[in-house]
Amino acid sequence: MSMTKDELFEILASGxxxxxxxxxxxxxxxxxxxxxIISKEFIGLNRIQQHKxxxxxxxxxxxxxxxxxxxxxxxxxx
Amino acid sequence: MEEITKEKISEEITSSNVHLFMxxxxxxxxxxxxSTVVQILTYLEVAFTSTNVLEDEKIREGIKEYSNWPTIxxxxxxxxxxxxxxxxxxxxxxxxxxKIFKEEDLISN
Numbered sequence: 001m002s003m004t005k006d007e008l009f010e011i012l013a014s015g016x017x018x019x020x021x022x023x024x025x026x027x028x029x030x031x032x033x034x035x036x037i038i039s040k041e042f043i044g045l046n047r048i049q050q051h052k053x054x055x056x057x058x059x060x061x062x063x064x065x066x067x068x069x070x071x072x073x074x075x076x077x078x
Numbered sequence: 079m080e081e082i083t084k085e086k087i088s089e090e091i092t093s094s095n096v097h098l099f100m101x102x103x104x105x106x107x108x109x110x111x112x113s114t115v116v117q118i119l120t121y122l123e124v125a126f127t128s129t130n131v132l133e134d135e136k137i138r139e140g141i142k143e144y145s146n147w148p149t150i151x152x153x154x155x156x157x158x159x160x161x162x163x164x165x166x167x168x169x170x171x172x173x174x175x176x177k178i179f180k181e182e183d184l185i186s187n
Contacts, residue, residue: 047165048147055148062148068111071164 001065002030008066015057016041026070030075034070083140089156090137094143095184096126099141100151103130111163112151118170119153123186156182 003011012021012035019039026032026071035054042050050073055062062069084095091097095118102108104116104126131138131150142148145159152158155178160166169175179185 048159048161049170051162051165052146058148063142072168 001067004030004063004066008035008069010035011061012037012054012057014063016053021077026068031067032039035065035067036072036074038074038076040076043073048071079138079143080139083136084144087137087140087144090127090129092157095127095156095182096124096125096149096179097154098128099131099137099154100128100129101132104128108132109150110148113150114163115153115166117160118166118175122170122176122179124184155179155184 005025009021009023013025014021016037016039017022018041021046022036024034027033037054038054041053045053051071054071054073057067058066079145090099095124096168098112098119100107100109100112100115102112104120107113107116116128119151131141136152139152141152145152147159149162151163153162153166158177160178161169166175169178176185
């Protein structure tokens with residue numbers, strides 16, 4: 001299974017509407033991406049909780065439609 | 079998830095202070111992410127036990143439901159989910175992981 005970079009961006013953006021999202025295609029196979037996500041939603045959460053928000057946006061796709069996603073979460077600078 | 083799977087997972091998590099659910103074994107990891115976490119634990123000289131989720135499909139799927147974390151590997155310290163590969167790598171690079179192992183008296187040096 002796989003998904004395009006744009007599809008992944010849409011999914012993440014719909015789950016985290018305020019987020020600044022950068023996606024890197026790691027393998028060109030539609031199955032290995034790295035995402036750096038900056039969002040106010042992460043404020044006050046530990047890393048596990050932050051990553052869980054990202055996984056929630058992906059729902060059932062994580063681990064099935066999408067094999068691997070490296071996640072980097074950050075808080076907004078301002 | 080069947081009760082017996084849940085019990086098996088809980089037993090494995092609490093079977094040692096540091097337990098890793100991974101694809102493959104520490105000697106023969108079957109996935110880059112699992113291998114990265116094994117290398118970090120080995121570098122820090124932390125004793126750990128592991129479960130090869132590839133050997134049991136029920137555990138492979140059950141652990142994701144158990145922890146509400148959709149990917150493998152999953153590292154547990156004293157029964158608590160510490161994270162997947164990304165988080166463990168981040169914590170290792172920041173020195174936070176070593177600090178936690180020291181605080182929990184799980185590291186000698």
